[in-house]
Amino acid sequence: MTQPTPLAGPAPAKPSCAIVLVNLGTPQAPTAPAVRRYLREFLSDRRVVDLPRLLWWPLLNLVILPLRCTRVARKYADVWMPDGSPLAVFTRRLARAVQAQCPELRVADAMRYGEPALARVLHELRAQHLDRIVVLPLYPQYSTTTTASVQDVVAQVTAQWAADSAEPAPQVRTIEQYAQDADWVEAVAASIRAHRAQHGNPAHMLFSFHGLPQRLADAGDPYPQQCQASARAVAARLGLADEAWSLTYQSRFGREKWLEPSTAGTLDDLARRGVRRVDVVAPGFAVDCLETLEEVAKELAGDFRVRGGDLRYIACLNDSADHARALAAIARRELQAIA
Incomplete structure (x- = not known):
């Protein structure tokens, strides 16, 4: 029998409102079977891969999953924590930190793919007879491949509630x-300042965001513009000159053209120019995960070291007090808007 999803921690006995922090998802174990289950769900979402199903299903099940799962499982094993996947561990901790900032509210964490499943968490919160729920996807920058997929789940759940009028349903809003x-x-700026105070200033700063197929941006996805806005805002807060930082994209998948410049390509270019110290921060990721800890802090840092350089990775905000306060304030404003 499925056990109820544990919520974030101490909260009032009868809260009237809730915040749900939603992250992408993660395998339940660093094993090939667990990775296969996770990747199959993730890569089956039309928001993630919009190829015709007759083309995509054979490619996914007969080529991609058999070839990728063992290799990806090894990568997860390299960064796995005693309590689980870094993304899951830090998301749970962040939910507890936001709960501490919002003692009058119920705070829960959920995943778009895998567990705790967003739909189930929403149904459980409805059973607590709440008035309002704010869903906060942990994607600072909107994309049709991430936030819109969370909105799809919310829309499906609320449509079920509307059809089932036997018991009251809370109002639900999703932060875009x-x-x-x-x-x-x-x-984000404060985390960079703290890093620099301890380690000194680098020769160059990279703001590395998760990539996106170029055709999606060409079709109107606002993600690259929002990444640029985020990087510019943080750079301005730090007082960085234009030539002191770059915006790049990582985690390319497949053979089609993705957003440029790539993080790996930019690091190669910096090495050729004789730049020997680079700091990399990933402000598109709310918490550390495979893409930051394995891809950036290990793989890209190792490649840059071979070129004679020193790549210093700046951790995501994770469950820091500044992060929790910022998210709590964002969610409270949204709750007030639906009061």
């Missing part, structure tokens, strides 16, 4: 983005 939120920008 917080790419330039002042508190969030300051939290």
